[in-house]
Amino acid sequence: xxxxxxxxxxxxxxxxxxxxxxxxxxxxxxxxxxxxxxxxxxxxxxxxxxxxxxxxxxxxxxxxxxxxxxxxxxxxxxxxxxxxxxxxxxxxxxxxxxxxxxxxxxxxxxxxxxxxxxxxxxxxxxxxxxxxxxxxxxxxxxxxxxxxxxxxxxxxxxxxxxxxxxxxxxxxxxxxxxxxxxxxxxxxxxxxxxxxxxxxxxxxxxxxxxxxxxxxxxxxxxxxxxxxxxxxxxxxxxxxxxxxxxxxxxxxxxxxxxxxxxx
Amino acid sequence: xxxxxxxxxxxxxxxxxxxxxxxxxxxxxxxxxxxxxxxxxxxxxxxxxxxxxx
Ligand SMILES: [Cu+2]
Numbered sequence: 492x493x494x495x496x497x498x499x500x501x502x503x504x505x506x507x508x509x510x511x512x513x514x515x516x517x518x519x520x521x522x523x524x525x526x527x528x529x530x531x532x533x534x535x536x537x538x539x540x541x542x543x544x545x546x547x548x549x550x551x552x553x554x555x556x557x558x559x560x561x562x563x564x565x566x567x568x569x570x571x572x573x574x575x576x577x578x579x580x581x582x583x584x585x586x587x588x589x590x591x592x593x594x595x596x597x598x599x600x601x602x603x604x605x606x607x608x609x610x611x612x613x614x615x616x617x618x619x620x621x622x623x624x625x626x627x628x629x630x631x632x633x634x635x636x637x638x639x640x641x642x643x644x645x646x647x648x649x650x651x652x653x654x655x656x657x658x659x660x661x662x663x664x665x666x667x668x669x670x671x672x673x674x675x676x677x678x679x680x681x682x683x684x685x686x687x688x689x690x691x692x693x694x695x696x697x698x699x700x701x702x703x704x705x706x707x708x709x710x711x712x713x714x715x716x717x718x719x720x721x722x723x724x725x726x727x728x729x730x731x732x733x734x735x736x737x738x739x740x741x742x743x744x745x746x747x748x749x750x751x752x753x754x
Numbered sequence: 755x756x757x758x759x760x761x762x763x764x765x766x767x768x769x770x771x772x773x774x775x776x777x778x779x780x781x782x783x784x785x786x787x788x789x790x791x792x793x794x795x796x797x798x799x800x801x802x803x804x805x806x807x808x
Binding site for chain 1: 766767769770774775778782785786789793794797798800801802803804805806
């Protein structure tokens, strides 16, 4: 058979290309450590998502120094939690599962992108260097609301990140001249201790209290506002720790019986 | 032979048009550049990418 020199040249060139393709993919896997999302996670029945420790309360958790895990549930037509808040420059492993049909979890503009299959858990470990807000979309057609299926991922600068949760126990009503006592529970989800200040406002009164919450624990702080300093009537209260704020209203005096049936 | 209009007869391997060679080379360069762009700019540049825990 007579093969022209140019044809032989092209056969060699195409072999070079194929070898080049294989070399770059190998470099990506071995050199850069890029992985594919696979089925190595244990399966989970979509009906049991609510009983699973990870997914019954979709959240972000710190699991080690610079290591976080995000448990995400997707369903028609939303992602939980929304927004997902993570720190920059930390390893975050996303575990994503579906409650109903096939979705995807795609952080727009990044390779953080996986199919989400009911019964399977997709796991991806990524590290975001750039703080900012990223969109999360579903790129598998999943029903009539598919185009509205979106979530968001907020990447906080590492030193501004906290997993603090606040809950406040406050009376709805106190008698005239009685003290108002707020019990503030501060939950610190990070492994590090949280040293912070609780700011409390009741009516025109402001109070401040320093508190240290050990890593992974909840601390209670009681703040009492002297009843003599408060005007009768409805008083707004607020309690804040860092960026978390809780607010409410307390009625001072007995003039707020809802029906007002007594003269 | 004069009647056929053939002035020189060359063998199969002696026919080497420069234009075809240039096209082959250009095509090779285009494919290489597209591959490098797709992988290193569009894919690897879209950080973060899921990686193994090292
Ligand atoms: Cu979807």
